[in-house]
Amino acid sequence: QVQLVESGGGLVQPGGSLRLSCAASGRGFSLFTMGWYRQAPGKQRELVAQITSGGSTHYTDSVEGRFTISRDNAKNTVWLQLNSLKPEDTAVYYCNAYYSRLSDFWGQGTQVTVSS
Numbered sequence: 001q002v003q004l005v006e007s008g009g010g011l012v013q014p015g016g017s018l019r020l021s022c023a024a025s026g027r028g029f030s031l032f033t034m035g036w037y038r039q040a041p042g043k044q045r046e047l048v049a050q051i052t053s054g055g056s057t058h059y060t061d062s063v064e065g066r067f068t069i070s071r072d073n074a075k076n077t078v079w080l081q082l083n084s085l086k087p088e089d090t091a092v093y094y095c096n097a098y099y100s101r102l103s104d105f106w107g108q109g110t111q112v113t114v115s116s
Contacts, residue, residue, distance in 0.1 A: 002026035002105040004095045009110030012085055016114070020080040022095030022107060030073040033098045036080045038091035038112075045094070049080060063089075085114045 008020040020036065033052045039045040049069035050058045057069055068081040078095065095107040 002029070002032070002097050002103075004097060004105055004107035006093065006095045006107045006110040009093060009112045011113045011115065013116050014086060014114055016085050018082045018085065018112060020082065020093055020095075020110060020112075022078045022080075024076045024078075024097060028099070029076040029097070031099055032103075034069075034071055034078040035096040035098065036069060036078075037094045037096055038089075039094070039109075040088075040091040043091075048093070051078065082112070085112075087114045090114050 003025045005023050006020060008018060010018060012018055031053050033050060035050040036048045037045050038048050046060065048060055048063055049067055051069045051071050059067060066082070066084045069078065071078040080093070082089065090113050092109040092111050094109045097105045
C-alpha cells in the first residue's frame with residue numbers, strides 16, 4: 001500500500017510558477033512510475049507528466065517546455081514544476097503511483113488556479 005500526499009497548489013497569476021510536491025509513504029517507491037494528472041471542471045482527468053522508475057519522462061503536448069517532472073527516490077518524493085502558467089492550466093492536480101493494475105495509487109489532489 002502506498003499513500004500519496006500532494007502539496008504546493010494555490011492561486012497564481014498568468015505567467016507565474018508553482019511547484020507541486022507529492023510525498024509517498026510505503027514500500028517500493030523507486031519501482032513505481034510516477035505521474036501527475038489534472039482534472040478541470042467538467043472535463044476528464046488527463047495525464048500531464050510522467051516519470052518512470054528509470055527516470056524517463058513524458059509530457060502531454062500542452063505542457064511540453066513549461067512543466068518539468070522530477071523525482072528523488074531517496075526522499076520518496078516527486079515534483080512538478082509549473083512555469084509560464086495559463087488560465088487553462090487551472091485544475092485539480094493529482095499524483096499517481098503506478099506499478100501494475102493492482103498497484104495503482106492516487107493522492108487526494110491539490111488545486112491550481114491561474115487567474116488575474
